[in-house]
Amino acid sequence: MNANGRKEDVITTAQKSKREPFVLFQIADTTYAIRAHQVRWLEMVEQVTRVPNAPPYVEGVAYSRGQVIPVINLRQRFGYPQVPYTPRSRLIIADVDGRLVAMTVDSAREFVYLPVERFQPPPQVTEGVGGEYLEGVLADEDRLILLLDLPKLLPTDMDTEFAASSWSPMIEGTTTNG
Amino acid sequence: MTSEGLPGIDGEAFLQDFLEESEEHLRNVSSYLLTLEQQAAQGEVNEQAINEILRAFHTIKGLSGMIGLQEAEKLSHELESVLRHIRAGRITLDPSVIDVLSQGTRALEAIINTVRDPSAPMPDIQPVLARLPRPVEAGDQPSPSPPASPGQPILDWLARALPPAVVQALDTEDVRRVERAAENGKHIQLAIFTPSREKMAAGVTVNAVREQLSQQAQVIKAVPLIEQVSVNGEEPSAIVRFAFLLASDQKLSQKEGLPELEWSDIKAASPPPITPPPPRPSHDRVSPTVRVDVTRLDRLMELMGDLIRSHHRLEMLWGANGKPRREEEILAGDVLLEMRRQLRRLREAVIHVRMVPLEEVFGRMPLVVRDLSRSSGKQVRLILEGGDTEVDKALADRLLDPLLHLVRNAIAHGIELPEERAAARKPPEATIRISGRPEGDRIIVSVADDGRGVDMDRVAEKARALGWLAQDEPLTPTMALEFLCRPGFSTRDSADMAAGRGVGMDVVWQMVSSVGGQLEMETEPGQGTTFILKLPLTLLIVAVILVQVGPERYAIPRLVVDEIIEISDNEVASVNGREIISLRGQPLPLVRLAETFKVNSQREEPPRYGIVVSSAEGRVALGVDRLLGLREVVVRHFRDPLLSIPGISGATELGDGRPILIVDVPDLLRYERARRSR
Numbered sequence: 100m101n102a103n104g105r106k107e108d109v110i111t112t113a114q115k116s117k118r119e120p121f122v123l124f125q126i127a128d129t130t131y132a133i134r135a136h137q138v139r140w141l142e143m144v145e146q147v148t149r150v151p152n153a154p155p156y157v158e159g160v161a162y163s164r165g166q167v168i169p170v171i172n173l174r175q176r177f178g179y180p181q182v183p184y185t186p187r188s189r190l191i192i193a194d195v196d197g198r199l200v201a202m203t204v205d206s207a208r209e210f211v212y213l214p215v216e217r218f219q220p221p222p223q224v225t226e227g228v229g230g231e232y233l234e235g236v237l238a239d240e241d242r243l244i245l246l247l248d249l250p251k252l253l254p255t256d257m258d259t260e261f262a263a264s265s266w267s268p269m270i271e272g273t274t275t276n277g
Numbered sequence: 278m279t280s281e282g283l284p285g286i287d288g289e290a291f292l293q294d295f296l297e298e299s300e301e302h303l304r305n306v307s308s309y310l311l312t313l314e315q316q317a318a319q320g321e322v323n324e325q326a327i328n329e330i331l332r333a334f335h336t337i338k339g340l341s342g343m344i345g346l347q348e349a350e351k352l353s354h355e356l357e358s359v360l361r362h363i364r365a366g367r368i369t370l371d372p373s374v375i376d377v378l379s380q381g382t383r384a385l386e387a388i389i390n391t392v393r394d395p396s397a398p399m400p401d402i403q404p405v406l407a408r409l410p411r412p413v414e415a416g417d418q419p420s421p422s423p424p425a426s427p428g429q430p431i432l433d434w435l436a437r438a439l440p441p442a443v444v445q446a447l448d449t450e451d452v453r454r455v456e457r458a459a460e461n462g463k464h465i466q467l468a469i470f471t472p473s474r475e476k477m478a479a480g481v482t483v484n485a486v487r488e489q490l491s492q493q494a495q496v497i498k499a500v501p502l503i504e505q506v507s508v509n510g511e512e513p514s515a516i517v518r519f520a521f522l523l524a525s526d527q528k529l530s531q532k533e534g535l536p537e538l539e540w541s542d543i544k545a546a547s548p549p550p551i552t553p554p555p556p557r558p559s560h561d562r563v564s565p566t567v568r569v570d571v572t573r574l575d576r577l578m579e580l581m582g583d584l585i586r587s588h589h590r591l592e593m594l595w596g597a598n599g600k601p602r603r604e605e606e607i608l609a610g611d612v613l614l615e616m617r618r619q620l621r622r623l624r625e626a627v628i629h630v631r632m633v634p635l636e637e638v639f640g641r642m643p644l645v646v647r648d649l650s651r652s653s654g655k656q657v658r659l660i661l662e663g664g665d666t667e668v669d670k671a672l673a674d675r676l677l678d679p680l681l682h683l684v685r686n687a688i689a690h691g692i693e694l695p696e697e698r699a700a701a702r703k704p705p706e707a708t709i710r711i712s713g714r715p716e717g718d719r720i721i722v723s724v725a726d727d728g729r730g731v732d733m734d735r736v737a738e739k740a741r742a743l744g745w746l747a748q749d750e751p752l753t754p755t756m757a758l759e760f761l762c763r764p765g766f767s768t769r770d771s772a773d774m775a776a777g778r779g780v781g782m783d784v785v786w787q788m789v790s791s792v793g794g795q796l797e798m799e800t801e802p803g804q805g806t807t808f809i810l811k812l813p814l815t816l817l818i819v820a821v822i823l824v825q826v827g828p829e830r831y832a833i834p835r836l837v838v839d840e841i842i843e844i845s846d847n848e849v850a851s852v853n854g855r856e857i858i859s860l861r862g863q864p865l866p867l868v869r870l871a872e873t874f875k876v877n878s879q880r881e882e883p884p885r886y887g888i889v890v891s892s893a894e895g896r897v898a899l900g901v902d903r904l905l906g907l908r909e910v911v912v913r914h915f916r917d918p919l920l921s922i923p924g925i926s927g928a929t930e931l932g933d934g935r936p937i938l939i940v941d942v943p944d945l946l947r948y949e950r951a952r953r954s955r
Contacts, residue, residue: 151924
């Protein structure tokens with residue numbers, strides 16, 4: 100197929116320097132990277148419906164491309180102070196092992212190829228910038244790029260105080276269907 | 278459960294369904310009439326078109342009868358008869374006949390419009406009726422001519438004389454045969470054969486009996502009769518007997534060397550009095566089918582879901598006691614297991630009732646392809662595959678628009694003109710293949726053309742111009758499809774039309790994703806493009822009441838709502854820290870949704886409305902600020918663990934891009950109880 104052929108060409112040129120495509124985004128003037136293949140699409144932040152009694156970092160749900168997707172507030176998740184959305188704010192819709200999740204970020208404008216072998220393991224003390232969710236760090240020219248470990252960012256089950264509350268077995272009950 | 282507080286909703290929904298369906302049939306009639314006219318001009322008679330029009334009039338007749346619209350019923354009945362005569366060759370299809378049919382169709386439209394707009398005048402159908410052509414009588418036929426469809430009298434007569442199981446098994450053709458046989462002075466008899474072990478040993482089987490009977494009579498129908506019999510008070514068991522409906526010149530009896538049969542005379546050798554059919558809808562066919570409103574089936578599905586949930590809770594309670602010790606507990610466990618199997622089978626059966634063949638949608642495509650290929654000068658062959666694949670009715674309804682868009686796009690953009698195809702060494706006639714097939718719990722519908730394929734370079738160029746794609750970013754097929762589906766990708770600029778297929782693709786994407794499906798595209802330059810729709814087999818559509826709480830909106834499934842009441846400020850009393858209101862003298866707990874859902878609201882005064890709901894936890898009034906209306910919505914259940922939220926089962930969207938959360942009332946009430954007992 101032609102389209103695939105084209106894709107392979109690109110990868111071949113990228114492989115010469117062992118570069119892989121990433122999407123870069125900013126939170127509180129810090130630059131983060133996620134693998135481009137995990138990004139399904141980007142969108143302006145429009146209507147996010149608050150979901151009551153959800154974990155604090157779950158901002159709500161958004162309707163995008165016909166789907167209802169949970170929205171994670173990355174500022175909240177990483178412990179940055181909250182700021183209002185601006186025209187540069189974006190929703191990054193990512194596919195994490197088949198789960199579709201949206202993340203709010205301050206801006207997302209760059210699509211780059213980065214040399215993967217130059218990523219360093221994250222330093223031990225990266226408190227306040229989501230250190231526990233990092234996969235690696237890269238010094239690229241005059242800036243630091245933090246590579247996000249998406250699966251770590253998303254709990255597979257409720258790891259919060261909510262899981263411990265008395266009604267959670269009932270929730271399991273209601274989500275079961277024959 | 279009552280629907281007090283929601284008066285007249287069912288009636289309105291019913292009328293709305295009537296209007297939509299009738300109008301759809303009328304549109305079909307118009308387009309088929311056009312086809313008939315064009316082909317009649319070339320001396321051809323398109324039998325399919327005649328059948329389609331006939332069926333449409335027949336359906337409108339039935340629908341009109343259901344809502345008591347007598348004028349429409351009468352007129353569509355007469356129009357249907359004209360079509361029957363045309364089909365039987367008793368009326369010649371010439372331009373004047375098509376004219377009258379068009380006039381009749383317009384009159385029908387006007388009548389049906391009076392339902393939508395009661396102030397519109399009811400048209401007088403007499404002039405149209407007077408103009409309808411009458412059949413040409415063949416010389417040797419008695420007058421009045423026999424009715425084209427079996428008349429009501431003969432059906433009534435058969436229904437009285439025959440066992441119900443036999444009547445149900447008769448189709449139109451059988452009834453006609455009885456009618457003809459009776460007219461020709463034959464005896465009509467019913468013979469019942471009871472097989473037994475002894476008879477079988479003597480070679481007297483049902484086939485042997487049938488063989489013998491058919492030598493002496495015309496066997497109109499053989500029907501197995503299954504009966505429960507109880508002999509000497511024993512356990513009832515099923516026995517099978519066979520009924521033969523016979524027409525013969527002479528009355529048959531046991532003497533004719535026939536095996537042991539029970540005989541009953543249905544009609545002696547004189548024709549039954551056949552009166553002309555009355556001008557009311559005659560049963561076209563003794564059909565075993567029932568038409569059911571899909572919303573009723575949806576309700577059944579919801580109840581089914583509740584039942585499964587209750588069962589699940591029961592299982593958890595049973596399991597919560599640790600190892601069962603007592604014998605009853607072990608037996609109860611077996612019953613629970615058995616019940617789980619039964620529930621699964623019941624669920625499958627309910628789902629099955631909602632299924633319709635894809636043919637319902639596919640059947641609309643040939644006409645579209647014919648029209649488009651004629652108007653575009655392109656030659657297109659349409660292949661339909663897997664029309665017998667069954668899908669949820671709600672899904673079938675939603676599939677029509679996307680398929681129309683894909684077919685239009687394929688012809689407008691994908692398929693080349695015959696000369697261009699010839700130059701590319703392709704057959705001048707292009708092929709569009711629409712196919713459907715089940716795959717696990719999904720159904721795959723694809724629309725494939727053998728046209729020029731999507732020009733990926735042009736798509737990339739356009740996407741970069743729109744700023745959707747970075748200059749050095751490669752275009753993957755997935756991204757290409759996403760761009761094609763974004764509104765605004767294609768403009769009316771013809772260059773863009775050639776580059777992409779943006780027209781209407783957002784509609785396709787919206788539909789596919791709104792039902793939780795996936796859209797894929799495969800394209801090869803010069804070879805063609807295939808769009809693949811991967812869809813769930815079933816959809817959950819639920820009627821909800823939309824409410825406002827502070828600045829937020831929620832949807833409450835109507836099924837759990839008993840009634841809606843207004844709450845006046847002085848009505849709310851506080852007992853042990855719980856708010857109580859009075860409903861017809863009975864105390865009813867008030868649960869403020871604003872409080873449960875921690876809505877950021879400035880309001881201090883009590884909610885204005887109480888949505889009275891009940892579940893196993895009891896009955897409460899959910900306090901809300903405003904009522905926004907009743908809607909039918911597609912439910913998207915939350916599956917992500919991030920969204921396992923008490924009292925919320927999923928979300929829907931009403932077209933403004935803003936998700937609305939759907940309240941899971943039983944779960945909410947459990948959560949409330951737990952919250953209060955903490």
